[in-house]
Amino acid sequence: MKKDDCFYLGKIVKKYSFKGELLAKLDTDEPDLYDNLDAIFIDLRGNLVPFFIERAQLHKSELLRLKFEDVETEADADALLKCDLYLPLELLPKLEGNKFYFHEIIGYKILDKNFGEVGVIKAINDSTAQSLFEIDRNGIEILIPMNDEFIVKVNRHNKTILVNTPDGLIDLYLEG
Known part of the structure; x- marks a missing residue:
């Protein structure tokens, strides 16, 4: 094993x-x-x-x-x-709804209600006070807090997670 x-x-x-x-x-x-x-x-x-x-x-x-x-x-x-x-x-007990195991969502796409497609989850950073989605958007790393208030829907069938982040959070990473 x-x-x-x-x-x-x-x-x-x-x-x-x-x-x-x-x-x-x-x-x-x-x-x-x-x-x-x-x-x-x-x-x-x-x-x-x-x-x-x-x-x-x-x-x-x-x-x-x-x-x-x-x-x-x-x-x-x-x-x-x-x-x-x-x-x-x-x-592992099967989780349903918006609950998930960290290992299970690697490779899922993150979609934001306002921004659209953000990128693909490459890792979870749980070494901070609040765990973070580490998302790859064409080589740019975007970090989004794994906050229950941000997570709208986990779709296991389509391997997507819909989030609703505060205005400007994603843009902070994209401004060069």
């Missing part, structure tokens, strides 16, 4: 017991979707290794308490601390 075929689920943050149990912080708004997993991929030194789960249950609402098969001791658990967790993309 390659990382490109998977999504990041979270990170193992600490040990829970002396019997090899671990706590993972999940990168999701709905952690309860993942409390009955059979297996998970753990990133061990750049390789995704499958681990089978004996039991998994939510712990204090945001952490997932995991007991893996063949992880029986504190030393076994220590080896997995701070490791990233991944699952195959097909296990």
Whole structure:
């Protein structure tokens, strides 16, 4: 399994017991979707290794308490601390309406209600306080905040996202 075929689920943050149990912080708004997993991929030194789960249950609402098969001791658990967790993309819950996963919209066209066709999404910048669409318009990079108030409609069939940005926002990038 390659990382490109998977999504990041979270990170193992600490040990829970002396019997090899671990706590993972999940990168999701709905952690309860993942409390009955059979297996998970753990990133061990750049390789995704499958681990089978004996039991998994939510712990204090945001952490997932995991007991893996063949992880029986504190030393076994220590080896997995701070490791990233991944699952195959097909296990992602399907999103509808104007909700989307960042990886899913790469290559979508951005259309603005007033401006018209803006360009194609080449990446999502989520390293800032607010995530940004990184759009390529014939070699010019345009950044549009991923603000719910700006996103009018996500059309998965046509691979377009209709936005309504404030007047002049797109023009700022085009004025030479």
